[in-house]
Amino acid sequence: MIDALRSESFGTPAGVVPSGRLVVLGNPGSPRVKLVEAAAARQGLPAPTVVAWGDWIAGRASLAGVIRAGDLVRIESPGKDFEVERAILAAGAERADDDVRFARASAREVAALAFDKGRILWPRQWYLGFAALLARLGGELAAGAPHVAMNDAGDVAVMFDKPACHARLAGLGVPQPRGLGVVHSYDELIATMARAGAARVFVKLAHGSSASGVVAYQTNGRRHKAVTTVETAAGPDGARLYNTRRARTLTDAGEIARLIDALCAHRVHVERWLPKAGLLGRTFDLRVVVIGGRARHAVARLSRTPMTNLHLLNDRADADLVRRHVGEPAWAAAMASCERAVGRGFARSLYAGVDLMFTADLRRHAVIEANAFGDQIPGVLHDGAETYDAEIAHCLGGGVRAAEAIR
Secondary structure, three states: OOHHHOOOOOOOOOOOOOOOOEEEEEOOOOHHHHHHHHHHHHOOOOOOEEEEHHHHHHOOOOOOOOOOOOOEEEEOOOOOOHHHHHHHHHHHOOOOOOOOOOOOOOHHHHHOOOOOOOEOOOHHHHHHHHHHHHHHHHHHHHHOOOOEEOOOHHHHHHHOOHHHHHHHHHHOOOOOOOEEEOOOOHHHHHHHHHHHOOOEEEEEEOOOOOOOOEEEEEEOOOOEEEEEEEEEEEEOOEEEEEEEEEEEEEOOHHHHHHHHHHHHOOOEEEEEOOOEOEEOOEEEEEEEEEEOOEEEEEEEEEEOOOOOOHHHOOEEEEHHHHHHHHOHHHHHHHHHHHHHHHHOOOOOOOEEEEEEEEEOOOOOEEEEEEEOOOOOOOOOOEOOEOHHHHHHHHHHOOOOOOHHHHO
């Protein structure tokens, strides 16, 4: 289903003249949609037409009925809206899964859900629903008026499946941490680590984002250490998982095993943990936004823990500082890997965010992940423009009108 949605490369379809009118599938009023609206205003374009994820999923609105010839169509994140999350879970409730061991909830259980801040809700089932909706979306867009699709439904689906994304980039020779595959329990994790000779790994929810369900784990067989932002709580249906902004360290093997087992119930992807380079007394990686096949906007993320995500209250640093730190040859090679990851791995999409790291000795780099909605880094400029401005301008084939010039 996912690969069937792919095509050769991003570009304006033959005979289509971009109109400058934007149609956005997103959550109205969300920070992401507001960024699109602000960018359109800076470019002198009319306010985007926003189709709400909730209305589209429920069939109350259709993109085909809104899109006109030449429109720029953008799929935005459905995240941070509980009703939309519940609708996606409901869409996945009856979807078949190749592996029946993962936790599921019935449509009735999903309908009865109440908002519970930070709770991780059946991410495997959420993904099955999201992938099905993306397939429906791809079909609807293909049948609609000729338009410019800023991102591709099939690419989005793959980027939300860490094992599939890792495999696709590996096939292109993109440097990555070694993948150890999917495991189903803590005991299986220990056996997999032993076979691979890996003492340090990252355990990640296969369909998580923004460090959701991530554990940085290391052991020498006697001592154990896990750093995570996941917390557990007892519930009537067993252990419940919650995301927090606070990284905590676990050293009790039994507690770590229970956490890993709880995560494995929702499908996890395991990677060898490569030590990251240091800068300003902390470890760092970068978010690099590739637009039109070029690595453009970048920001360094500094952390005292293995998780560098900015929403975890980590610090930013200017990417030029990293560039000077690693040297021009290493920087150029790393940007080339980012461009290969997006420009070849997800060629149908105009843009994606790449998480990039340098090893502690600065001799190597690795692409950690590709993020379908990884372009939200407001305030980071390239040639005087923010990410959303650059993306719109690329579609229109003209120069970006920077915010400074408009003022």
